[in-house]
Amino acid sequence: MVDWFRGMVASQLGEELLDPKINERPSSRALKRVLLVCLRCMDMDASNRPKMSQIVHMLEVDDFPFRNPLR
Template sequence: YVAPEYANSGLLNEKSDVYSYGVLLLEAITGRDPVDYNRSAAEVNLVDWLKMMVGNKHAEEVVDPNIETRPSTSALKRVLLTALRCVD
């Protein structure tokens, strides 16, 4: 994944690394790509979609259905909070 700042400027920094780490966490928990044009307009951007889902109290619905053992609610909250702080 490439952070938007890097794509625009070509310069890497700590902030872009943190953002990329957050996106990586979101990819791992959701099983989705950062950008997927095969989805509806509201779901194309993973970060925006996830913020919407969490804001609407649908965090449990973002977990990849292919994960064999679902994370506990507290573990899911911790990873989502960490990821959202990284991409904020």
């Protein structure tokens, strides 16, 4: 599954990884950010994987569509 995901990202098919039931599509910038975070989380060397706090920080951006605006 990891190899498949990496192949989809490498082939620039990230849009196809989204659930088709999601009505609000993320911006291309937000999608790229999420895909990069996912790739970092799948690093073969566990010591290179980000901590959860780092993941939260990487995803806290204004154009991320599923962020709670009332924070």
